[in-house]
Amino acid sequence: MTFLQAKDTISGQSARAYSTINGKVEEMFYAKKLEGKVKKNKKEIKTLGKNGTQNKANGFTGTGTMTIYYTTSLFRQLMLEYTKLGRDTYFDIQVTNEDPSSTIGPQTTILKNVNLDEITVAAFDVDSEVLEEEVSFTFDDWDMPNAFAAPTLG
Numbered sequence: 001m002t003f004l005q006a007k008d009t010i011s012g013q014s015a016r017a018y019s020t021i022n023g024k025v026e027e028m029f030y031a032k033k034l035e036g037k038v039k040k041n042k043k044e045i046k047t048l049g050k051n052g053t054q055n056k057a058n059g060f061t062g063t064g065t066m067t068i069y070y071t072t073s074l075f076r077q078l079m080l081e082y083t084k085l086g087r088d089t090y091f092d093i094q095v096t097n098e099d100p101s102s103t104i105g106p107q108t109t110i111l112k113n114v115n116l117d118e119i120t121v122a123a124f125d126v127d128s129e130v131l132e133e134e135v136s137f138t139f140d141d142w143d144m145p146n147a148f149a150a151p152t153l154g
Contacts, residue, residue: 002153002154003153003154004151004154005103005151005152005153007101007103008102008103008151008152009099010097010099010102010104011099014097014098014100015095015096015097015098016095016096017031017034017093017094018093018094019091019092019093019094020093020094021078021089022089028068028093030068030069030072031066031067031068031069032066032132033065033067034065034066034067035064035065036063036064036095036109036142037062037063037064038060038061038062038142039060039063040059041058041059041060041061042055042056042057043056043058061138062111062138062142063137064136064138064139065134065137066134067132067134067135068135069130069131069132070123070131075119076119076120076121078116079116079119079121089115090114091113091114092113093114094108094111095108095109095110096108096109103149103151103152104148104149105146105148105149106146107146107147108144108145109142109143109144110142110144110145111139112139112141113139113140113141114137114138114139115137115138116135116136117136117137118135118136119133119135120134
């Protein structure tokens with residue numbers, strides 16, 4: 001009987017993330033958590049001869065959230081530029097998951113044309129030891145230049 005070896009699970013801390021905004025690459029060392037999701041858009045189709053409703057995919061929607069330490073003004077500056085001047089910014093986020101103790105190697109995913117939905121413009125919390133903020137976004141394309149290899153089974 002084969003099984004997944006524990007060493008091949010990926011540590012949540014074994015990642016690197018970079019944003020490319022207006023041609024400038026920035027390491028996202030302030031990020032605590034990031035999740036990008038793709039959801040298929042589906043259209044319900046009814047046909048003669050079938051009582052059930054069928055579904056057909058007709059596109060996708062990319063959404064995401066990231067939790068970051070309240071240590072950067074970058075996203076506030078992008079939102080300020082939009083609210084004051086009407087200039088919206090679209091950028092890419094590249095995430096590489098690579099746990100050196102695993103045999104599956106790296107996976108790199110690029111979220112393309114990321115656009116911020118909502119950011120925190122000011123914050124404080126007298127009960128908090130560390131300030132964090134939640135940033136939501138959408139994206140309209142993605143790529144995966146590196147995929148995990150199959151794990152070595154035990």
